[in-house]
Amino acid sequence: MTWMTWLIIAIVLGIIEMLTIEFTFLMFAGGALAAAIAGGFTDNVAIQIIVFALVSTILLFTVRPWARRMIDQTSPENRTNVDSLPGQIAESLTDVTARGGRVKLDGEVWSARTYGSPIPEGSIVVVSRIDGAHAIVELR
Structure with missing residues (x-):
């Protein structure tokens, strides 16, 4: 896969994130961007997929909980x-x-x-x- 394919995947995941607002697809989009960068250096698809999986997992377990806490702390409580x-x-x-x-x-x-x-x-x-x-x- 080329770096352009990973970039398209990242854009699609970013659009899906805008519809869900849960930060999950945004973390996968970050992994796809990292895979796009890896795709710029190597044509080895296995390395690109490993980079995608590793970066996505790291983002999901580190950045996403932090981002959720920040949003929850700064958002006013809207009781309905x-x-x-x-x-x-x-x-x-x-x-x-x-x-x-x-x-x-x-x-x-x-x-x-x-x-x-x-x-x-x-x-x-x-x-x-x-x-x-x-x-x-x-x-x-």
Whole structure:
């Protein structure tokens, strides 16, 4: 295989990485680039494949974990769906007790419970957590 073939493989792997964003294909692309460099010095395909495998493996076990940690540390936590509800303000539509009640939360009506004293209808509450289909609320 020529160095140009390895370069094309590296580009294809880089494009796949852009679609997955997991850094795995990027490490293989680095291995393909190293194999392209080896292909510039030798026509021996076995050496090129060994260089590809070695560099890809080294990158997968050294650079990828470091890159994942860096991304995880610098990315803000984006809570979505039910994970974004704790801390939100709601209005009690009925009396809320330990047995049940209803609150208007984020434009929707939710079943609610409180573990403290009963909350009267019309009170402003804060969601402390979500337990199944129930919002656990407390007075604001």
